[in-house]
Amino acid sequence: MSGDAPGVPDGDTATIDRSSTELDKVVIRFAGDSGDGMQLAGARFTDASAAFGNDLATLPSFPAEIRAPAGTLPGVSSFQVQIADFDILTAGDQPDCLVAMNPAALKANLKDLRPSGTLIVNRDAFDERNLAKAGYEVNPLDDGSLTGFKVIEVPMDSLTKEAVKDTGVTGRDVLRSKNFFAIGLLAWLFNRPQEPTVEWVEQKFARKADVAAANIAAFKAGYTFGFATEATKTTYTVKPAKLESGRYTNITGNTALAWGLVAAAQCAKLPLFYGTYPITPASDVLHELSKHKNFGVRTFQAEDEIAGIGTAIGAAFGGALAVTGSSGPGIALKSEAISLALMTELPLIVINVQRGGPSTGLPTKPEQSDLLFSLFGRHGESPVPVVAISSPSDAFANAIEAARIALKYMTPVILLSDNLIANGSEPWRLPDVDQLPDISVTRITEPNGPDGAFLPYMRDVHTFARPWAVPGTPGLEHRIGGIEKDAITGNVSYDPANHQLMTDTRAWKVKNIANDIPPVEIYGDDDADILVLGWGSTKGAIRAAINRLRASGKKVASAHLTHLSPFPANLGEVLDRFDKVLIPELNTGQLRMLIRADYLVPAEGLNKVAGVPFTIGEIADKIMEMMES
Amino acid sequence: MTTPTYTRADFQTDQEVRWCPGCGDYTILAAVQGYMAQMGVPKEKIVFISGIGCSSRFPYYMNTYGMHSIHGRAPAIASGLAASRPDLDVWVITGDGDALSIGGNHLIHALRRNLNIKILLFNNQIYGLTKGQYSPTSEVGKSTKSTPYGSIDYPFNPVSLAIGAEAGFVARTIDMDRPHTQAMLEAAHQHQGAALVEIYQNCNVFNDKAFLQLTGKEERSHNRIDLRAGEPIVFGPNGDHAVVWREGKATVVDTASVPTSDIMVHDPSRLDPSTAFALSRLSHGPYGPTPVGIFRDVSRPTYEDAMSHQLVEAQEKRGPGDLDKLISSLGTWTVD
Ligand code: SF4
Numbered sequence: 001m002s003g004d005a006p007g008v009p010d011g012d013t014a015t016i017d018r019s020s021t022e023l024d025k026v027v028i029r030f031a032g033d034s035g036d037g038m039q040l041a042g043a044r045f046t047d048a049s050a051a052f053g054n055d056l057a058t059l060p061s062f063p064a065e066i067r068a069p070a071g072t073l074p075g076v077s078s079f080q081v082q083i084a085d086f087d088i089l090t091a092g093d094q095p096d097c098l099v100a101m102n103p104a105a106l107k108a109n110l111k112d113l114r115p116s117g118t119l120i121v122n123r124d125a126f127d128e129r130n131l132a133k134a135g136y137e138v139n140p141l142d143d144g145s146l147t148g149f150k151v152i153e154v155p156m157d158s159l160t161k162e163a164v165k166d167t168g169v170t171g172r173d174v175l176r177s178k179n180f181f182a183i184g185l186l187a188w189l190f191n192r193p194q195e196p197t198v199e200w201v202e203q204k205f206a207r208k209a210d211v212a213a214a215n216i217a218a219f220k221a222g223y224t225f226g227f228a229t230e231a232t233k234t235t236y237t238v239k240p241a242k243l244e245s246g247r248y249t250n251i252t253g254n255t256a257l258a259w260g261l262v263a264a265a266q267c268a269k270l271p272l273f274y275g276t277y278p279i280t281p282a283s284d285v286l287h288e289l290s291k292h293k294n295f296g297v298r299t300f301q302a303e304d305e306i307a308g309i310g311t312a313i314g315a316a317f318g319g320a321l322a323v324t325g326s327s328g329p330g331i332a333l334k335s336e337a338i339s340l341a342l343m344t345e346l347p348l349i350v351i352n353v354q355r356g357g358p359s360t361g362l363p364t365k366p367e368q369s370d371l372l373f374s375l376f377g378r379h380g381e382s383p384v385p386v387v388a389i390s391s392p393s394d395a396f397a398n399a400i401e402a403a404r405i406a407l408k409y410m411t412p413v414i415l416l417s418d419n420l421i422a423n424g425s426e427p428w429r430l431p432d433v434d435q436l437p438d439i440s441v442t443r444i445t446e447p448n449g450p451d452g453a454f455l456p457y458m459r460d461v462h463t464f465a466r467p468w469a470v471p472g473t474p475g476l477e478h479r480i481g482g483i484e485k486d487a488i489t490g491n492v493s494y495d496p497a498n499h500q501l502m503t504d505t506r507a508w509k510v511k512n513i514a515n516d517i518p519p520v521e522i523y524g525d526d527d528a529d530i531l532v533l534g535w536g537s538t539k540g541a542i543r544a545a546i547n548r549l550r551a552s553g554k555k556v557a558s559a560h561l562t563h564l565s566p567f568p569a570n571l572g573e574v575l576d577r578f579d580k581v582l583i584p585e586l587n588t589g590q591l592r593m594l595i596r597a598d599y600l601v602p603a604e605g606l607n608k609v610a611g612v613p614f615t616i617g618e619i620a621d622k623i624m625e626m627m628e629s
Numbered sequence: 630m631t632t633p634t635y636t637r638a639d640f641q642t643d644q645e646v647r648w649c650p651g652c653g654d655y656t657i658l659a660a661v662q663g664y665m666a667q668m669g670v671p672k673e674k675i676v677f678i679s680g681i682g683c684s685s686r687f688p689y690y691m692n693t694y695g696m697h698s699i700h701g702r703a704p705a706i707a708s709g710l711a712a713s714r715p716d717l718d719v720w721v722i723t724g725d726g727d728a729l730s731i732g733g734n735h736l737i738h739a740l741r742r743n744l745n746i747k748i749l750l751f752n753n754q755i756y757g758l759t760k761g762q763y764s765p766t767s768e769v770g771k772s773t774k775s776t777p778y779g780s781i782d783y784p785f786n787p788v789s790l791a792i793g794a795e796a797g798f799v800a801r802t803i804d805m806d807r808p809h810t811q812a813m814l815e816a817a818h819q820h821q822g823a824a825l826v827e828i829y830q831n832c833n834v835f836n837d838k839a840f841l842q843l844t845g846k847e848e849r850s851h852n853r854i855d856l857r858a859g860e861p862i863v864f865g866p867n868g869d870h871a872v873v874w875r876e877g878k879a880t881v882v883d884t885a886s887v888p889t890s891d892i893m894v895h896d897p898s899r900l901d902p903s904t905a906f907a908l909s910r911l912s913h914g915p916y917g918p919t920p921v922g923i924f925r926d927v928s929r930p931t932y933e934d935a936m937s938h939q940l941v942e943a944q945e946k947r948g949p950g951d952l953d954k955l956i957s958s959l960g961t962w963t964v965d
Contacts, residue, residue: 047960050960050962051960051962053962053964196960240964241964242964243964244964245963245964245965246963246964247957247961247962247963248961248962248963248964249956249957249959249960249961249962250959250960251959255959259955259956262950262952262955263952263956266950266952271713273709273712273713275709292943292950292955293939293940293942293943293944294940294943294944294946294947294948294949294950295949295950295955296940296944296950298712298713298936298940300708300709300712302705302708302738303705303734303735303737303738304734306702306705306735307702307705307708307734307735307738310698310702310705310706310708310709310735311705311706311708311709311712312709313698313706313709314678314705314706314707314708314709314710314711314712314713315709315710315712315713315714317676317694317696317706317710318709318710318713318714318717319713319714320713322709322713336699337699337702340698340699344696396956430953430956430957430961431956433952433953433956436952471673471674471675471676471694471710471714471717472673472674472714472716472717473673474671474673475673476673477672477673477692477693477694477695478694478695479642479688479689479691479694479695479696479697480695480696480697481688481689481695481696481697481698482681482697482698482699483697491644491689492644492689
């Protein structure tokens, strides 16, 4: 099977002898109560698929509340994964298979399930109480409303209880294993190897033998249940993907970002300092970095967002590769301090893992609505470079890129990620660590002015970066600060011409970086009429839409921006080559506004702020609509 | 490494000092520069970080490394610097508005974390740079530009606040008394960990003579309580007042009215902060008998030492960071 509508076929096309049916891709969604361990189940299934060699992409979705009331719609947590035997770019538009652990999970997710898709439900959870909590007046398992799907009813609670009864777990721990029952069943249905999951459980619960035994027992029971009852007429196989040769790991964006920072520090030959304050969805970067003290990483959980960046500025002054990280509301609090870093011209990376806003907004949902805020969300004339990550694995390289710019140009750099990248995962072809770029800079150690004077704002003639003199260097004692500084001596200056010069210089310094970043590349047909321009996490959906249309014979091209400030030097020329420009964004048209303003191009937007990513279909449809108009 | 010998002039910069003539900041600057010359630390190792306010111009006048940062955030910036560079000698210059109003959060957390930073809090009980509004240490009823009917804000007692925030070292001194100021600077510097020195600083433009009770010749002889380690706490022209423990608090009495054995003997090294706190409650502003000197001087491990220790331990246990190992740590598979 191939093309746009594969997935788990219905009974008509399946082979009857229970031999396996081959699929090129399948989208599976696990949905349950936030206490049901759906994220863990999804991650385990994903890792087993990764180990098997599939390409994959994941999309977790969870409530903002840690434990929303059990059994209710707001408490539903889900994890979607697409596995494929080819290079896929998103977690898929529509699940082919939905696992619903309770009525609320069914209600919240059924609308997304592909017609005639496979629906696996935990029958035991469909009791009166749970049905009422989910707002069902009649049991959907009994009223014929699910006839359009291939329903597999499994009494998961009772089977799990039975499976774990000799493992020693008691009380609430018993039913905790039912997520493993579910992935055991899926492991059978999709012919996943069992070893990765069993090994993971053994390692993870090495100190809790009973829990390990219960999870493994439940997992095996799920597998055996499928096998023994012939739960479906066929099982399905998705062969390993023919990815570029190399060593792969499955990685989330936040982990890749943290590792990228560790790598950046090594590439810069500097100690890494991360000053931050916990916030969803950026906290995992702190969690990950705090594990790697043997790399000399210093993490500082500050008293608030402002102190988070404050400590990073202090560390930057002291000569570290300094980083702060947050999400929109936290970045707003850091705004004044970013201006200080910009004014004192210290190297600093400011990570913004964007989420739905404004205010608390949708803390666990993706949005790209902080682009203009990144460019302009400060007082005064305050240009900073902005770099955007476009997929989970892309975070690694762009952490290094942000560090390169910050150090080379002595400037704060905003590094944008979002909820989709942060928690989503994909296979990542591991780089050869010896081939990572050298981004080290020379810190000044001798006076640079007449008579042994040190002139802290005497700039490099190429980059316009000021020298970085770190405390401890004899003879270079100097003072920096937020007040405007004389263009050479760095002394406080209120001179009108000097402020003009310094303002222009700071702007020019950032603009000039355009000559030091890769040109934007065209993907698809050079001679197409339409260019789809994107940035950030929409890359996968845009590329998949382009691939789909080109496969059906249409001519279309896309370009994806990593550098949003400054734009690559060739962007204007690229835009000029196309009649029409479409800019899909998970905001109300922020890049579109910039492109229109900077290049006077009548770009059109495809905009969505619904807390969910674009589907491939949405983008493809919009392109078609523009082609036909 | 031998430390060069310095004079006060080595710590002066070519920048014109721009405080109002007669401002208490001048005498504090002279005291600090004078102390730095004898401190025994190479000047390239010294960093002054300040926030915003009159006093926060201070780093520009110190020929050391320095940063004049943003309002209230100096303790946070200094914390990051000290945590990442334990080899440096980090000083924070702040004022009552900077440290206790906009930057209150950073101050208390820097103190409780116990970074090895020395915080000099210039308390003039007024906002000077913004031309005369009441501050979080101004007295209730104070008439200022923003309180024409008198302030209704109850003030902080900075020493009480610092002790409450788990500070290991807390002292108070007065701008006019250079030897005392320098003694407090030295004690703060000797202390391993966060130190807060409240310096009563006269703003002769917007709040002149706020500290008269402690600086006027006649007044100070009645009101200044010098806390000296190991000595009974007595004050007044002929030592005629004493501090005793009564009804669960430190109380001023006539020395003659109590047996000598009742008089509190000052011990800033007491682990429990209750006594230090009680002494800080003898006054709530410089309006009557007010203690100066070291209230508390108790060491505990510093944040940066603990942090460095964890780094060393991790390296001993797991070896120096190996990037390839790190990126392979979640399990890998190979595609041919
Ligand atoms: S306003 Fe007051 S505190 Fe500020 S410089 Fe003048 S006298 Fe000093």
